[in-house]
Amino acid sequence: MARIARLTYYPVKACAGVDVPSAEVTSAGLAHDRVFQVITPDSDILTQRPHPVMATVRPRVLGDRLALSAPGREDVVFAIRRDGPRRPVSMSAWDGEGVRQDPQADEWFSDLLGRPAELIGVAPEHHRVTVGEFPGAAAFADGHAVLIASESSLDSLNERIAAGQGEPVPMDRFRPNLVIAGWAEPHREDEARELTAGTAKFGYAEKCVRCTVPMVDQETGEKAGPEPIRTLATYRRDPRGGVVFGMKAAVLRPGQVAVGDEVIVHSWAGPSPSTAAAEPPFTATASRPAESV
Structure with missing residues (x-):
């Protein structure tokens, strides 16, 4: 069987996963799956391909808060912004927008990657057909x-x-x-x-x-x-x-x-x-x- x-x-996106015993499956995949991603100020997506260290980042969704941890770095925890200022993003034949998250997250990822970085989340109106x-x-x-x-x-x-x-x-x-x-x-x-x-x-x-x-x-x-x-x-x-x-x-x-x-x-x-x-x-x-x- x-x-x-x-x-x-x-x-x-591009950071470590969270193993769970059960999960809700939404129309866009497992709940909380790749609902955030890291981009440059020019809206380019940052992934493990040029930045393999992203694999060591352990994100945790704690209700309405997101926690980020990585070896040798202080954890950061901040409130998830479900709505707010938008940032354009383009990926896999889709152009849309994401919601800017907390400046603490931007600073944390910028320090980790050694380059300016911003964290965005899916917007309430997010609609992407695959x-x-x-x-x-x-x-x-x-x-x-x-x-x-x-x-x-x-x-x-x-x-x-x-x-x-x-x-x-x-x-x-x-x-x-x-x-x-x-x-x-x-x-x-x-x-x-x-x-x-x-x-x-x-x-x-x-x-x-x-x-x-x-x-x-x-x-x-x-x-x-x-x-x-x-x-x-x-x-x-x-x-x-x-x-x-x-x-x-x-x-x-x-x-x-x-x-x-x-x-x-x-x-x-x-x-x-x-x-x-x-x-x-x-x-x-x-x-x-x-x-x-």
């Missing part, structure tokens, strides 16, 4: 509401990495929201089209093309490449460019999910060609930066 093995939401086989909505995730990966996919990848004398990687390198256990074959998430867990229903949007973020150690905030991108490139290349791991999904029916819930797939596609034999070598620099971080 397939079941949910892990649930994680990421309050601040595309894919099943369209949906999203907050500040790069492309879609939910990222799903399976334990069997990671096990298969790590077997290949070990065979090449590399060090296995943990699941947090891929920053999924739902981790599924119980599928015997790897990458079954690529083939699921409509699935339910708890009282929520999800629909396949597309396979997740990975950028270089999986080469960042999520505990230390340091680049630890070339794995897993190097090994994924031998058997998980995508026709669009880059390598794939995990499936992006839209929320078809909001609800509640919990660790241990059975995952029921109501419709499948045919076998994914990306699970076939190994392909020619591929360089990590060619990855398309299109994943939810």
